[in-house]
Amino acid sequence: MSVIDEFREFLDEHLPPFRAKWGDQPTFEGLLAWQRTMQTGRWVAPQWAEEHGGRGLDVVTALACSEMLAVRGAPRTAGIFGVANVGPTIAQWGTPEQREHLPRILEGSELWCQGFSEPGAGSDLAGLQTRGVVDGDDLVVNGQKIWTSDGMRAHFMQLLVRTDPAAPKHRGISAILVPLDTPGIERRPIRQITGESEFAEVFFTDVRVPMKNLLGPLNEGWKVTMTTLGHERTGVVTQASAIQREVEEMLGSVRFDRTGRELDPLLRDELMQRYVEGKIVGVLGQRSLASIKATGQPGAEQSIIKLEWSLLNQRLARTRLALAGADAVAAVDPHVATGYLRSRSATIAGGTTEIMKNILAQRVLGLPA
Amino acid sequence: MEHDLSPEANELRDTVRAFLERRSPEAAVRQVVETGAGRDAEVWAQMAGQLGLQGLLVPESLGGQGTTFVEMAVVLEETGRALLPGPFLSSAVLAVTALNAAGEDARAAELLGGIAAGDTIATVAFSDGLLCKPDESTVIATPSGEGWELNGRVEVVLDGQAADTLLVVAPAGSGLGLFAVDAGAEGVEREPLTVLDLTRQAARVEFAGARAQRIGGDFTGGQREVLAVGASAMAAEAAGATQRVLEIAVEYAKVREQFGRPIGSFQAVKHLCADIFAIAESATAVARHAAGAIAAGDDGVAAASLAKAYTSDNCMNAAEMAVQVHGGIGFTWEHPIHLYVRRMTAAAQYFGGSGYHRTKLAGLLGLTAGSLGEPAPAGVPAPVS
Numbered sequence: 176m177s178v179i180d181e182f183r184e185f186l187d188e189h190l191p192p193f194r195a196k197w198g199d200q201p202t203f204e205g206l207l208a209w210q211r212t213m214q215t216g217r218w219v220a221p222q223w224a225e226e227h228g229g230r231g232l233d234v235v236t237a238l239a240c241s242e243m244l245a246v247r248g249a250p251r252t253a254g255i256f257g258v259a260n261v262g263p264t265i266a267q268w269g270t271p272e273q274r275e276h277l278p279r280i281l282e283g284s285e286l287w288c289q290g291f292s293e294p295g296a297g298s299d300l301a302g303l304q305t306r307g308v309v310d311g312d313d314l315v316v317n318g319q320k321i322w323t324s325d326g327m328r329a330h331f332m333q334l335l336v337r338t339d340p341a342a343p344k345h346r347g348i349s350a351i352l353v354p355l356d357t358p359g360i361e362r363r364p365i366r367q368i369t370g371e372s373e374f375a376e377v378f379f380t381d382v383r384v385p386m387k388n389l390l391g392p393l394n395e396g397w398k399v400t401m402t403t404l405g406h407e408r409t410g411v412v413t414q415a416s417a418i419q420r421e422v423e424e425m426l427g428s429v430r431f432d433r434t435g436r437e438l439d440p441l442l443r444d445e446l447m448q449r450y451v452e453g454k455i456v457g458v459l460g461q462r463s464l465a466s467i468k469a470t471g472q473p474g475a476e477q478s479i480i481k482l483e484w485s486l487l488n489q490r491l492a493r494t495r496l497a498l499a500g501a502d503a504v505a506a507v508d509p510h511v512a513t514g515y516l517r518s519r520s521a522t523i524a525g526g527t528t529e530i531m532k533n534i535l536a537q538r539v540l541g542l543p544a
Numbered sequence: 545m546e547h548d549l550s551p552e553a554n555e556l557r558d559t560v561r562a563f564l565e566r567r568s569p570e571a572a573v574r575q576v577v578e579t580g581a582g583r584d585a586e587v588w589a590q591m592a593g594q595l596g597l598q599g600l601l602v603p604e605s606l607g608g609q610g611t612t613f614v615e616m617a618v619v620l621e622e623t624g625r626a627l628l629p630g631p632f633l634s635s636a637v638l639a640v641t642a643l644n645a646a647g648e649d650a651r652a653a654e655l656l657g658g659i660a661a662g663d664t665i666a667t668v669a670f671s672d673g674l675l676c677k678p679d680e681s682t683v684i685a686t687p688s689g690e691g692w693e694l695n696g697r698v699e700v701v702l703d704g705q706a707a708d709t710l711l712v713v714a715p716a717g718s719g720l721g722l723f724a725v726d727a728g729a730e731g732v733e734r735e736p737l738t739v740l741d742l743t744r745q746a747a748r749v750e751f752a753g754a755r756a757q758r759i760g761g762d763f764t765g766g767q768r769e770v771l772a773v774g775a776s777a778m779a780a781e782a783a784g785a786t787q788r789v790l791e792i793a794v795e796y797a798k799v800r801e802q803f804g805r806p807i808g809s810f811q812a813v814k815h816l817c818a819d820i821f822a823i824a825e826s827a828t829a830v831a832r833h834a835a836g837a838i839a840a841g842d843d844g845v846a847a848a849s850l851a852k853a854y855t856s857d858n859c860m861n862a863a864e865m866a867v868q869v870h871g872g873i874g875f876t877w878e879h880p881i882h883l884y885v886r887r888m889t890a891a892a893q894y895f896g897g898s899g900y901h902r903t904k905l906a907g908l909l910g911l912t913a914g915s916l917g918e919p920a921p922a923g924v925p926a927p928v929s
Contacts, residue, residue, distance in 0.1 A: 430910040447902035458829040469547035479822040536814035543809040
């Protein structure tokens with residue numbers, strides 16, 4: 176039996192009872208329960224090495240698994256920042272002791288966040304100022320992080336601190352693994368424009384972190400972090416097919432044979448623009464997949480998928496508003512309006528559109544800094 | 545090596561690019577444009593004789609290469625990139641696809657052989673779908689003696705003045721027929737049009753009792769197929785042209801200095817270049833997707849509409865942004881960028897613009913009442929090989 180068939184059988188067995196218990200919009204507790212179930216079959220990150228709780232699958236097969244999850248509408252991974260970002264970085268740079276976190280990340284017993292952005296270091300992440308001072312066997316941390324996704328519920332943080340203020344800004348940064356129950360750490364939720372709180376501000380006052388928690392060499396934290404960002408690359412293929420599917424579903428919901436009426440021509444054309452954009456992101460994803468199959472790496476087009484995806488994400492939210500009309504702003508179910516507000520972050524989080532275009536122009540097109 | 549293309553297609557791309565860079569550089573393109581020749585006869589002969597490009601889609605048994613539209617689309621990316629002037633798309637793509645679609649026919653076989661050899665230049669006069677407006681053709685075919693007789697006018701025939709054979713789609717009985725007409729025959733009047741795209745000629749053609757030979761049977765499905773291939777071909781050319789537009793803009797942004805630094809160091813210029821890059825990559829991806837769908841007979845009509853819906857507007861935008869990157873020099877006749885603006889602007893119109901194809905896709909996807917009860921969108925069959 177192929178891996179894909181095995182996975183299909185696994186989902187056939189476990190998805191229906193999960194849905195029966197948790198419904199279509201599971202709570203975080205439900206998502207965690209799903210992650211635990213998935214990991215009983217080592218499916219949370221099947222591309223991870225077996226000793227870390229994965230199956231050692233090649234990237235193409237792993238992408239096929241992600242695709243199947245999306246097609247089946249399976250719940251998202253609860254501890255996504257550990258699984259998608261921190262885990263692969265620990266696998267690459269971690270000591271044997273640090274790698275003991277990996278199976279726990281997959282089981283969902285450890286939730287992780289990333290302490291990157293600061294009030295003074297957003298787009299200019301390398302300008303971060305949170306200090307880490309070596310004091311005997313400890314690193315003493317003082318400073319503040321902001322926009323920490325899952326920061327309120329996480330147990331651990333991959334934290335970037337400045338350990339050499341005299342060095343050029345990319346060279347004086349270190350990455351450390353910090354248990355968030357360490358004395359001196361205070362967390363506050365950030366209330367977003369949606370009214371929800373998915374991020375935290377995290378304050379560090381004389382927080383002592385053992386030097387053995389240093390991830391990678393001292394002052395090499397930038398390089399370590401770039402590895403983390405690199406792991407997000409193949410994810411764009413999944414992201415691309417997901418948004419294409421989302422657009423197709425939106426269109427399916429307004430088919431004439433379903434609604435019995437035609438859309439206003441202007442609205443219909445707006446929808447069709449989203450359709451074309453969604454298909455474009457989809458074919459870019461397929462092109463990336465062809466590169467990944469051949470070389471293990473996505474090609475140049477991957478750098479624009481996030482860009483196009485984020486713009487489409489926003490336009491799609493606007494189109495949903497247009498489709499709902501006044502029903503979106505005075506509604507029993509506020510998800511269209513909330514979705515619209517949330518979409519404003521698409522061109523900010525993970526690198527603003529403007530900064531991504533700068534990076535693309537410099538790294539891919541070779542324009543001068 | 546581009547991994548979404550086979551090794552053979554990569555090799556073909558390299559060969560054609562090297563050939564066109566050597567034999568049809570900008571200076572040669574301009575010479576063809578300025579003399580009004582329409583094409584460089586020697587380049588045309590070498591394309592057929594040495595590279596076999598005109599015969600790519602022609603079955604091997606008739607002297608062609610019998611490849612799929614995927615390989616042809618790779619070549620079209622290159623002819624678009626090089627702004628190759630001449631009737632390549634009309635003869636090697638539109639006419640060949642029409643003749644292949646018409647089925648077994650002695651005259652079709654003869655024409656296909658001639659096209660593959662580069663000796664015959666043919667083009668298609670559509671009954672509709674090139675301009676996507678009412679009355680773009682008023683031609684009617686009526687039986688006459690052993691053959692047929694054509695009367696009426698076609699507003700625009702791509703490369704109509706270069707062709708020696710016109711393949712005319714016209715109502716015949718209850719459907720459409722495909723008719724071969726010698727371009728020099730009595731009753732055929734060709735009026736060259738003033739075209740925006742200096743590298744692609746077009747003519748208005750008037751038929752007054754012109755003698756014609758019918759090829760194959762009902763051509764309703766055939767024309768639908770040729771229109772999809774035409775849209776997809778235009779998208780492939782535009783994608784290749786946009787890749788070159790990107791290179792030209794980026795090269796200039798690196799060397800042109802203002803305020804004591806290269807203009808490419810300014811974020812505003814970087815963003816223009818990044819936007820052109822995004823369009824070039826997207827256009828390439830969607831054009832290849834359409835070519836693959838057509839070759840596989842897998843919903844080629846919808847895939848071609850998708851490609852055209854994207855490239856018509858966006859490749860024009862890319863060319864406009866490239867002019868902006870250049871500033872004043874981009875507004876001069878001497879600079880090549882306007883040749884691309886012209887190419888993209890014309891290509892945006894032929895075989896339907898973005899809005900036309902969005903509406904068409906809306907129908908195919910069942911968003912309009914008219915689409916109810918219609919069969920699922922038919923795939924375009926692969927060329928006979």
